[in-house]
Amino acid sequence: VRGIEGDQVLLRIILSESRSLDREPLFRRILEMLRAEGLAGATVLKGVAGFGHDHHIHSLMIEVAARGLPILLEVVDTQERIDRVLPKVDALMADDGVVMTERAHVIRYAQNRSSTDQP
């Protein structure tokens, strides 16, 4: 149990699925960094369409080979831990993508407690 219940920060990162670093998908590199930094968890969603960048619509039909669909990466953790990883996110993202935060109230963040921890 990580004990991050309370008012925390939801970090959302949007980038193209097609971006890579050292032949690995960039979103996966960011995910690995977040895990290495000890963040509580992360969820990666893949869009089916979108635009941004230079205002061409990305979709399953258009431009996907060139740019890829949008990836939305979400993390909820304490302000302190989010602040600590933001420079690393920025360094990995380089010259593209969206990074935003929202306020979130964590009601429970209980994961994989052993059965003896249960009430």
Added chain:
Amino acid sequence: VRGIEGDQVLLRIILSESRSLDREPLFRRILEMLRAEGLAGATVLKGVAGFGHDHHIHSLMIEVAARGLPILLEVVDTQERIDRVLPKVDALMADDGVVMTERAHVIRYAQNRSSTDQP
């Protein structure tokens, strides 16, 4: 028309796709409970990767057979109705998963009005 326009609560639940209850996917049980409780609506998204739990990265390639990908279940409704379902969500989630809320301003929540209701 449900008439929940205004400042409401966005409830977000994250759990593993692989969790089940009575041989049914747990996220579907939660969805059925939310519907039975009369909530206005819910949306279920499936992630393509993530981590949490014990800090192993879950992905299409790793661990999926064991744990499954993350499921993100979202509901927007009044504070009162969200508060009413939270204990039931908690009971179904048991010892795993993330539950959080955010503030959301609902501009419209008009669904399936019959044609005679249209302006």
Added chain:
Amino acid sequence: VRGIEGDQVLLRIILSESRSLDREPLFRRILEMLRAEGLAGATVLKGVAGFGHDHHIHSLMIEVAARGLPILLEVVDTQERIDRVLPKVDALMADDGVVMTERAHVIRYAQNRSSTDQP
């Protein structure tokens, strides 16, 4: 670089994948309108299940032929630009769907800068 860093608005639209206008998926029409209006970007996610409308659970197994899965369309931009597109969103949505906003703090919105723009 669009320069929308700071406190902005996250607009979220939920509608059925099966809705169409002039034989085109409605979510794609909304996406095209948002692009034409000069919004900074948009992401479209497709749900795997959900309910709303008349409280039948939509899923890959049930009702999909009739109604389709939920589509979640997200845009982050300035309050001014969101306010400008809302009437157009409303007109396209007609008699169905959910429109909500949340507060989001944009840390970076740097996309496709040419290499000469980079620090």
